[in-house]
Amino acid sequence: MKLCILLGGPSAEREVSLQSGFGMARALASRGHDVTLLDPATGREMRLEEFHADPPKTEHPTAKELGEFSQGNIVLESLMSNAVREAEIVVLGLHGVPGEDGLIQSVLELQNKRYTGSNARSSALCIDKHYTKVILEHAGIRVPRGTIVAQSDHPQQRHAAWELANLEFGFPLVIKPNDQGSTVGLTILREASQDAFNRAVDLALEYSTKALIEEFIEGRELTVSILGREALPVLEIETKDGFYDYHHKYTPGMSFHTCPANLPSELASGIQANALKAFEACGCRGYGRVDFRLHPDGRYYCLEINTLPGMTSTSLIPDAAKAAGISFENLCERIVAEALD
Numbered sequence: 001m002k003l004c005i006l007l008g009g010p011s012a013e014r015e016v017s018l019q020s021g022f023g024m025a026r027a028l029a030s031r032g033h034d035v036t037l038l039d040p041a042t043g044r045e046m047r048l049e050e051f052h053a054d055p056p057k058t059e060h061p062t063a064k065e066l067g068e069f070s071q072g073n074i075v076l077e078s079l080m081s082n083a084v085r086e087a088e089i090v091v092l093g094l095h096g097v098p099g100e101d102g103l104i105q106s107v108l109e110l111q112n113k114r115y116t117g118s119n120a121r122s123s124a125l126c127i128d129k130h131y132t133k134v135i136l137e138h139a140g141i142r143v144p145r146g147t148i149v150a151q152s153d154h155p156q157q158r159h160a161a162w163e164l165a166n167l168e169f170g171f172p173l174v175i176k177p178n179d180q181g182s183t184v185g186l187t188i189l190r191e192a193s194q195d196a197f198n199r200a201v202d203l204a205l206e207y208s209t210k211a212l213i214e215e216f217i218e219g220r221e222l223t224v225s226i227l228g229r230e231a232l233p234v235l236e237i238e239t240k241d242g243f244y245d246y247h248h249k250y251t252p253g254m255s256f257h258t259c260p261a262n263l264p265s266e267l268a269s270g271i272q273a274n275a276l277k278a279f280e281a282c283g284c285r286g287y288g289r290v291d292f293r294l295h296p297d298g299r300y301y302c303l304e305i306n307t308l309p310g311m312t313s314t315s316l317i318p319d320a321a322k323a324a325g326i327s328f329e330n331l332c333e334r335i336v337a338e339a340l341d
Helices: 014-030 073-078 082-086 103-110 120-127 129-138 155-169 194-205 246-250 265-281 316-323 328-340
Strands: 002-006 034-039 044-047 089-092 146-150 173-177 187-189 210-215 220-227 235-239 255-258 287-294 300-306
Touching (some): 002 014, 002 082, 014 034, 014 089, 014 328, 034 082, 073 103, 089 103, 089 328, 103 120, 120 129, 129 146, 129 210, 129 265, 146 155, 155 194, 173 194, 187 194, 194 210, 220 265, 220 316, 265 287, 265 300, 287 328, 316 328
Parallel strands (some): 002 034, 002 089
Antiparallel strands (some): 034 044, 146 210, 173 187, 173 210, 220 235, 220 287, 235 255, 287 300
């Protein structure tokens, strides 16, 4: 099958996307597919043997570094290229914005092109963490309490968010961009300092037009990968030290995955059922990942849905697939097959 794999792009997760896309390209080429790689940030088309990218840095890119890449015409023009037009399926190895936000999906839908992952509408919904939580809460899924601060907000609105967080949520607080992944621009605020709160909000707003302020859920870090209509085994993430930030995610040896997680079978089944429920409530399809925190009291909270989860050597969905007896090559094949369904 003739495939075009989109990777890289101008988002804060560009380096991770280069590795995800390359890993998928190599796996699919090994199964006999005709693979072309395309970076929407540069418009460059590559064959697999031409591609090279250094492993992701252990620190996320700054907003200034991201400004070096075009966010506009090159991205859209690249989707009109021969590589996309001639492909039977477009494989999305992109992460972040643009790529995971529905923009590229919308353009592909206008061209009547099949592509991997969720459709434009679900992608646009799930990239917005706040709106996702509204949908999940309506579906009866427990989520952390939170509020939003926008770049356009009056200082009084930011102060109101501080008051709400201080009086209702308590500390620690999680402050992060509303539409980024890989913990880019995220702060865990452990002190009741309004100055520190404002600095954390300003950092989040460097990467997004909105900052999400949430209560911090103590406990274990869990995730459930979805493949088709199947919830894969619950995976637990532990770090060598600190929390599961960009550095721990993309530095080999800094985090550890246990899959299946050491949980009572009834609890594990409940989390898997909640993951599927969340996935379907947001209209997602193909594959994805649903993240949870398990409080010591046994309650679990859904944090977010990733519609294009990482596919690197340290990523979570390949480990969950392996625990279910699915090789990385078969995982990639099934993701492509889902696009044909």
